[in-house]
Amino acid sequence: MSLAPKAPATSRGGGHGGKGGSKNPRASKGGHGGRRVLRWSATTLSVVILGTAGAGYLYYQHLNGNIHKGERESGDAKAQKTAANAAGQTPLNILLIGSDSRNSDENVKLGGAKYDRGSPPLGDVQMLIHLSADRKSAAMVSIPRDTRVDIPKCTDPKTGKVYPATNTIINESLARGGAGCTLATWENLTGVYIDHWLTIDFSGVVNMADAIGGVDVCVKQNVWDRPTAAVPGGSGLKMTAGTHKVKGEKALQWLRTRHAWGSDPLRAKAQHMYLNSMIRTLKGQNVFTDTGRLMDLAEAATKSLTVSEEIGTPKKLYDLGMQLKSVPTDRITSLTMPNVQDPQNKDHLVPDGANADKMWQMLRDDVSFDKNGKASDGAGEKKKQASAEPVKEPSVSPAGLGVLVRNATRTSTEAPVGGRARTLAQELTAKGYTRAAADTSNTGESVDKTVVRYPSADLQGDAQAVAEALGIPTSQVKQSTDVSGVTLVVGADWREGTAYPKQSAPKAGDLPDNADAINGSDTKQCMDVYGPYRW
Structure with missing residues (x-):
């Protein structure tokens, strides 16, 4: 996905645009029918790309050759994988990174700023996709690109260059050791173990949007994200009020728009709307049972994505997609990490203490962000207890x-x-x-x-x-x-006293008010346009 317009500074922007921001320009169905569909989908895929003879084998090798891979982790990360629940299941966490790379003619054309070609890309869109251990719920959590965090020591796996630990905005982590450094940054900030990462650049967004066939988005007023006298840059997005199906470059403009919404966190909200709509679209099209559409998507996905090496085959990417597809839309929650203005720089953000901590704890304990599950799905406290190691006898007094x-x-x-x-x-x-x-x-x-x-x-x-x-x-x-x-x-949760404060277990759906959560089944979401960008 991607990214705001770019500036020549190291951070390529830093403001939120719009209100008070910087003027810098850069910035499934259940039951037996569902099971039949899944079986047919698997059969279709095996015929199309996993056959062992002739064209099937060659096509699989072709897709495999499209995929670019990298090391899962290239930084000093400390998070540990969550222990399995009573049923032997573990959550799955995937970090999705939207790169602002200008290192190709196509990306320069789509993103501008030719003078920046060849410089390390920044991770302007960062979103954690969490699949619950039982695969019955999912969450998509964004951290705004201008959030100041601790970035650990990282080593670039391509060049061997070592970057010392630093404290700066999170989008710079991608340029300090690749996606594996961004993953380590997230793990240290959240305490959540992240299994895989996926990255996509400008041209990849366009290719994927075209393969999907368009996604419905909505604005309450006419919008034109263009340069103004006060703020240069802009994505170029221009549309009238109402619902529109966007694809190709128009989809990229939607995902990059920041100034017209008024802030970077609101840009994350627009991206969440797009992804929720995309998921509903794919479910409605039954794309996994349509051989032609499946081949188009497989071609686009393998060309558009760079992935961590553990999921670097067409079959593993397909299996991942099927796990995501199995979650009902009313059990998918999209939100932005609770944040506040950075006291060191008004154009940056920092995590909102207790509210951000509460959300990360819910992810660590695998507590669903929605309230639509059944009691039998398992409470967070049970999962929390399951993750603890058995108590052992001390070795010394x-x-x-x-x-x-x-x-x-x-x-x-x-x-x-x-x-x-x-x-x-x-x-x-x-x-x-x-x-x-x-x-x-x-x-x-x-x-x-x-x-x-x-x-x-x-x-x-x-x-x-x-x-x-x-x-x-x-x-x-x-x-x-x-x-x-x-x-x-x-830690920061124990700033006073000599007895550790009692911790109440979070409950399903008990999210902080400033998380700006959206349910995946909500089709009425529509973006407000910031005044200067209405026409």
Whole structure:
């Protein structure tokens, strides 16, 4: 998907456009019938592209040759894969990245700015697609491109160049080690393990939109996203009020439009509307049972997408598409990470503390964002308990265990709480851990949720005992290669007191008010046009 108009600065824009923004120009059906459809779809695909003889084999090899692949992770990521639920199922998380690459004639024509050709692309659209463990619900969560975050140390897998950790807007992560660096940035911010990534550029959006045959979008007023006296740039989108079917370059213009909506978060909302409409369109067309349409989509998808290497075959991409297709539209929720203005730069954003943390916790615990599921689908608390490791016996007494305490209470909007590591080291000493000590060398660390880390399996029971002494849930005890002994990392969720605050389990559909959530079955969504861009 993609991306706002571009500026010569490193971040290629930084404002939100519109209201108060920068003037920078860059910016299935259930039942037996459903099962028959799925069986027929699989048969169709096997005949078309998975046959072992003649044209079938050659066509499969052709599609396979279209696909570009890369390393899943190229940064210093710390998230751990969610444990399976009672049925042995795990959630699936896929990071979708819209690249602003101008590194081809077609992309330069679609995106402009020839002077920037050859520079590393930025990830101006970033969206996490979450499929629940039972595959009955899904979520699509965007982070606006101008959100300031911690980007970890990353190594470019193509050049070997090492980029040091930094704190800047999230769209720069793609230029600091590729999609694998963006994935690591997301994992560290959210604590959510991400299985795969997909990237798409300007020309890919156009090709996919044409293969789909058009998607319905809606505006409440006439819109023209053009340069104005106050703000240069614009996507060129021009249409009258009402519902329109967009495809090709017009679809790209819709997805890139930012100024006409008034902000970057509202651009994410327009993208969510497009994707929800696209999903409804594909479901309505029964494209997976139409051999010709399936071949068109397979051709467009394999040419348009670059993917992490674990899903880099036509069959794996098809299987992924079928999993997405199986989720009913009323169980799909699209939203934007709750955010607030960056106190360091009014043209940037930062995560909205507790509200953003709550949403990430729902993803980590696999709690559905909608309320349309059945009670038998499983509650978040049960899944949370299932993800915790079994409790083991400590290997030594408290007095014989060295425990290091780190202060990681810093957030994007708040400084770390002074003396926090020392306070909790003293609390552990009082509880018999006389070798507990504060780590004074990591004052800039930041984690959302407190965690007890341990380096090897023989210390798991000891780490769990430390957590129990302070009232920390065992689900927050994690093995990690980043520590040399049992280490208490005090997060932003514990900025005061010596007893870990009680955490209430999130409930299905209990989303923050400022997440701007849209249900996938909502066909009445329509974008408001910011005043200067009406005609």
